[in-house]
Amino acid sequence: MDPIDGSKPLCFYLLGAGGMGMAPFARYISDQGHRVYGWDDFISEERKQRLSFIHWQNTIPPHCDLCVCSSAIDPKHPLRMAAQRVCPVYLRGMLIAKLLHSQRLCVVSGSHGKSTTVAYLIHFFHRSHLPLNYLSGAEFQSDAYAVGCGKYKDAWTVLELDESDGTIEAFSPAVSVILNTDWDHPRHYPTKESYQKMFAALAVRTQECVISKEVFQPSPMKQLAIPAAKTLLEENISAASAAFHYLTGKTVTANDVQSFPGVKRRQEVLLQTQRFKVVSDYAHHPSELQALWQYLGVGKNNVSVVFEPHRASRLKCFLHEFVRALKRCSQVYVHPLYEAFEAADCNEKSLLAALPNGRPFGQLNVSDWVSQEQPCTLAFVGAGKIDAYARRWVEQWIHAVVSFFSSRGLAVKTHVSLQNVSMMGIGGSALFAYEPKEVRDLQKVLKGCLQVGLEVYVLGKGSNVLIPETRWDGMVIFLRQPFWTQCEFLREEEVEKIEKNDNDAIDTFETEGIGDPQFGLPRYVRVGAGMLLPAFLDRMEAEGVGGFSLLEGIPGTLGGALVMNAGMGTNGICDCVQQVTWMDREGNLHEVSRKNLQYGYRSCETLRDGIVLSAVLRGRNATTDRVQQERMEVREKREHTQPKGKSLGCFFKNPETCSAGKCIEESGLKGARVGDALISPQHANFLMNMGAARFADVVQLVQQVRSTVHEKTGIWLEPEVRVLGRSWEDIL
């Protein structure tokens, strides 16, 4: 009797279970309640752990009902032969066809772009909270979704349908998306016509609808056209959107497309500094290379490639097309051929011989790529082992950069988590981070960053910075060492000098009403950029110096406060400044006096691109009791109006005519929520992380607030909060 009659849970043994063909299938059957055992000769411990729903063992389990082999398993593999003695053995494709024949099945097929299209479809279903069973063809970046899902009864099942081994012929789905029919797999389909015939036959077997830009003969039951697009990626998105609409009746939005988390090995950016980008891509056919070049801007940009040819039969059949595509890159490092169990009568040497810009792979030296004068991209391309190599290469590059800095006496850290650095409690990591000990040290690290092409970002207390969950490939600077948190009153002669040079500033100080006029004479204090404002205020209170109550309750550092001109209402800390010492990105020191400091509401133009080192602030003589009382009043007011918890304070700047909080409240948005991101019911300009909010949740809530407030009031609110490595213009 056929064990696959759906009546009882089965015991499966999967051979080659770690590959991208098998892992989604394993997840699918595991979700359906079957027991899944498996083995893979080439799997890492880390991947085994990620696929922990498979019981890994290199023996056939007792009571095994079925063995399933990936097409990469040799027919003489000892485990395959052992399985044949105790149970039926299937090729993966054949078994999937059998298992899914009674399901509402939508397949995505074609020569290029299947995995990306399937991934977009999965993402669109998730965004719409609609159930979907699926077997994807690639892993999502940052593990956004599982590789497979078989949890839902009566839902659509979406499957990436592989045509390479002929098992496609066993499928008669309800819906087929046929992306393109560029001849490939010449070993199995010896002519272009035989390849195209195979897709035409699938179209005929399709029971409800074919979605394709090709026209098939004989005509399928029903055909929908994929709207034309400029690039392969756009074409994949169009195909996924058309399929989503057909399967659900719903339309995909721009937000659905923008929020796509990306798939591994598909234009996947493994490293992105200011001048150097490393990309991994699965392209292994000349048309895919050309599509990738379009994405990378080959011809316009400096792009070099590390190419691993995949299968001798493909290389031999399309050698001229490969050469034509690869010749367009600056340099090509040719990796040894990935044989994929074929006899290799054509290999990388044939390609190298024909490529004027070709070099053997062994010449790819990581130290040659540490510092770049001009922007350049290095793409690791192929369907074999090249991706794993690319990831190792990036780690080697990171070590080479660390050595570059350590040879200059700078102990730079790598992969530093930023989640707890932002007071929002959201954040990925910084590729590099450094805590300079003093000014000279900071200068050295800035110069090094210029040479390597690393962007620099100074983080204070993180009380006004939203941090994406991805890795940021720059250098984060923390001014935490004791040098940066000093606080000292100016000596008499320094005060005299200041007062001599700055009579008008004193007059302005008198007339602006900063602090309480009952306070006495000015007191000047030099404060390091890394000093926390609450600590500074405590110190001033102890010394009986007033005039800083506008900073009460602001959790940031002095540096962050100056850059943001933090304060209360329209007053900000820049009003209390006498002088600021700052450094530009080249490491040059600058001093700016109060007279020349340009600042406005929650911003300081002069310091926009600078790094604040210290500032002289001016307070006034008072008594500790008086200062304490003033601070208490502000604190009490805050406690009544502001919520406690993870936030970045007021999220939006006040528009000229009203308060942002009032606009949001009057637009009915108090309590609005996306995931764990919430508009505080207490103060509508506070966007809270209630536990596990994600960067994308916050962005979605910000979009919702902006569009609703605009609809109701005609005002576009501008975020006050900054985003590490990105601008709001790009995000919104």
Ligand SMILES: Cc1cc2nc3c(=O)[nH]c(=O)nc-3n(C[C@H](O)[C@H](O)[C@H](O)COP(=O)(O)OP(=O)(O)OC[C@H]3O[C@@H](n4cnc5c(N)ncnc54)[C@H](O)[C@@H]3O)c2cc1C
């Ligand atoms: C509960 C709460 C209440 C708040 N209340 C107020 C308030 O009443 N008024 C107000 O104005 N703000 C308020 N904020 C926002 C925030 O505290 C201020 O903007 C603060 O000054 C930011 O300082 P930071 O050290 O945390 O800077 P970060 O958040 O770390 O950085 C903010 C910006 O400053 C830059 N930066 C930091 N240090 C330096 C440096 N040394 N040199 C150059 N650039 C630097 C960063 O690169 C970033 O662009 C509040 C925040 C919270 C969480």
